[in-house]
Amino acid sequence: MLSDKFQFPSFLRTFPADTLQPWAVTQLLLHFNWTWVGILSSNSDLTNLGSQKIQQEFVEKGGCVAFLEKIDDRYPRERLAKVAKVICQSSANVIVCNCYEMHLKPILELLSFCNATNIIWIFTVVLTLNPHLFTRESWRLLNGSFIFTGSTRSMPHFTDFLYHMGTSAYQWETFTKLFWEKAFGCRWERQNLTQMVSKKNFIQCTGEEDFKAVDPAFFQLNDLSLSYHAYLAVYAYAHALHNMILDGAKKDVFEICINIQNKKPCQVLHYLRDVHFITESGEEVYFDRNGDVPTIFDIVNIQVYPDDTSELIKVGRYDSRKSPGNEIILNISAISWNQKYNQTPRSICSESCPVGYRKSSRIGQPSCCFNCIPCSAGEIANETDITECWKCPEDYWPNESRDKCVPKVIEFLSFYEPLGAALASVAIILSFATVLILSVFYWFQDTPIVKANNRGLSYLLLCTLTLCFLCALTFIGHPMKITCMIQQPAFGLIFTISVSCILAKTVTVVIAFKAIKPHNQLRKWVGPRIPNLIVVFCSLVQLVICMYWIFSHPPFPENNTRSESGKIIVECNLMMPILFYCMLGYMGLLAIISFLVAFLARTLPDSFNEAKFITFSMLVFVSVWLSFIPAYLSTQGKYMVTVEIFAILSSSASLLFLIFLPKCYVILLRPEKNTKEHLAGQKYNRGKKIK
Structure with missing residues (x-):
């Protein structure tokens, strides 16, 4: 208020106004990263307003106030005890005290009982600290604390002036005589101004008297802040x-001598406002438009030594003339902390959040x-103490510590990894085995056992099984547009032809044995016409499904970043999975029909009958594909592809080995059974038994 020149136009001061004190206190707190502090305030309008401004400034700069309590030496002890309890129970290790020393004294005495030695106190300029006012225990609580005081520098010749001060020039000054009695414990003749000297100890x-005999502490030369600013005011x-x-x-010189005594106060005020000078110690003094000098505070550290002696050491200053952020200047090496701290103490409510x-x-x-x-999945935090994590780009993923985004691992079933290489090897070996069996059948094509069950269907079945094994290779390697487009339709169509061949072979067996009876209507259906019709018709239905799928919603390769965290799964997008399941469903329907027909034909004569082998092979085939669906739906990425390849290889292998290995065994190892007489004999004997 005193800086308001409309209300107080003739008021100027050399002691800095407390307008910037909240900012100075906040700067000191943030310099040491003290973000969790308590505030004590004397119960007066001036200190309450100052404490609220300190709280507001500190909170605006990101700090937090653990408590704000008022104290007064006139408060009941119970009320002060509650304040002391708040301080002792608080986790804040730093307290800003905007209070008077007579209000601080009782609260310090209470705190000495709870051994509150870990607190660092920050005192504002309101406090005038007098060590003799406090008890030994309460004074030790202030070790390592800081005091803001008005900036002081040396006053040349001031000490000499004090020690050579006499009464000759001031013998009629009451103040001088009072000071003399206190300093030397004497009494002026016929006067006892201080009433300190008794008649028994009378010294005139x-x-x-020599001032050099006086204890230097009497002059309080360790704190000349008030004297220094009076010194600046006089100058x-x-x-x-x-x-x-x-x-x-x-x-005219004579006119000056006459008029100097008649100057009006407003005339002096005019020159006082514009004064600008530098003291002998180098301090620049001037007044701003509010009548205030630049805000400069000294920061003093209270250092209490083990022998209970103490010292106030100037360790820094706050200079408002400096650039923003550089106002605080500290000599860290000169600071003595509380004995509980080996380094700069900390006062935070929560530990800093690390990266991630x-x-x-x-x-x-x-x-x-x-x-x-x-941070949540897919997010990172590369800075400490952030409130929101950052989401990585779609093709990136957080590293293990979640402090940076790294490219996602690109995953697909490769020929170069052990799993892909093993499956490819198995597919190629099985295809070679199929070609070998086809060669055996072709080499022995005129033998009865090859001709017995429709030689053409056997060749077609072996060729489609070879393609079944080879189509598994289209699922391995980096998905491309052509491979994605053909792999599922090719697999479905080839398998449908294979199952259709098995169904045709089973129907051929049934017709062949039923047509033996005379006058049976099935005799006219004996021949290749019915099997060929079955294969063509059944395959045509699947061909329509696959062609519609390819031309209307062709599958294509895509980078799947959603299914599995940290990976980019390169896979084929089926576009319309319903068509894929329609294809599997139709193939499964044919397999079930083949299984049922073969199961019903299993009692026919063994020599010409493949029904038992077909029954068992189709049982394995259906079991594989029934277990494939839940396994396929429960896996992701390359393992989903692996499941499908395994189903293709295992179901194809069951058809190959369970149907054709018994025939190869007879052809290669038991040629005596591969004769028409042998097969006809068995047929005849079985016919007699039936009769």
Whole structure:
């Protein structure tokens, strides 16, 4: 208020106004990264307003106030005890005290009982610290604390002036005589101004006493902040008068001597506002438009030594003339911390969240109190103490510590990995085995056992089984547009032809044995016409499904970043999975029909009958594909492809080995059974038994 020149136009001061004190205190707290502090305030309008401004400034800069309590030496002890309990139970290790020393004294005495030695106190300029006012225990609690004081520098010749001060020039000054009695414990003749000296200890003051015999502490030279600013005020006034005289130097000297005594206060005020000088110690003094000097505070560290001696050491200053952020200047090496701290103490509500974590506020608590939660899947935090994690781009993924995004692993079933190489090898071996069996059948094509069950269907079945094994290779390797387009339709169509051949072979067996009876209507259906018709018709239905799929919604390769975290799965998008399941369903329907027909024909004569082998092979075939569906749906990425390849290879192998190995065994190892007479004999004997 005193800076308001409309209300107080003639008020100027050399002690800095407390306008910037909240900013100075906040800067000191943030310099040491103290974000969790308590505030104590004397119960007065001035300190309450100042404490609220400190709280507001500190909170705006990201700090948090654990508590704000008022204290007063007139409070009941119970009320002060509650304040002391709040301080002792708080996790804040730093307390800003905007209070008077007489209000601080009782609270410190209470805190000494709870051994609150870990607190660092920050005292504002309101406090004038007098160590003799406190008890030994309470004074030790202030070790390592800081005090803001008005900036001081040396006053040349001031000490000499004190020690050579006499009464000759001031013998009629009451103040001088009072000071003399206190300093030397004497009494002036016929006077006892201080009432300190009793008649028994009467010592008469002579005015010739030597100040060098006085304890230097008596002068309180360790804190001359108030004296220094009075010194600046006197010099400012002297410079104003000097400048005023210089401006009148053009006038007659005699007129100056007469008028200097008649100057009006407003005339002096005019020159005082514009005064600008540098003291002998190098301090620049001037007044701003509000009548205030630049805000400069000294930061003093209280250092209490083990022998209970103490010292106030200037360790830094706050200079508002510096650039923003550089106002605080500290000599860290000169600071002595509390004995409990080997290094700069910490005062935070929650530990800093490391990279990879974000802050989660605690309900009902200040922003400085939080929990650290790991970033969610796909997010990172490469800075400490952030409130929101950043999402990685679609083709990137967080690393293990979640502090940076790394490219996702591209996954597909490759020929170069053990699993892909093994499946490819098995597919090629089985295809060669199929070709070998086809060669055996072709080499022995005229033998009865080859001709017995429709030689043409056997050749077609072996060729389609070869293609079945080879089509598994289209599922291995980096998916491309052509492979994605043909792999599923080719697999479905080839398998349908294979199953259709088995169905045709089974129907051929049934017709062949039923047509033996005379006058049986099935005799006219004996021949290749019915099997060929079955194969063509059954395959045509699947061909229509596959052609519609390819031309209307062709599958295509895509990078799947959603299915599995941390990976880019390169896969074929089926576009319309319903068509894929229609294809499987139709193939499964044919397999079930083949199984049922073969099962019903299993009692026919063994020599010409493949029904038992077909029954068992189709049982394995259906079992494989029934187990394929849940396994396929429960896997992702390359393992989904692996499941389908395994189903293709295992079901094809069951058809190959269960149907054709018994025939190869007879052809190669038991040629005596591969004769028409042998097969006809068995047939005849079985016919007699039936009769």
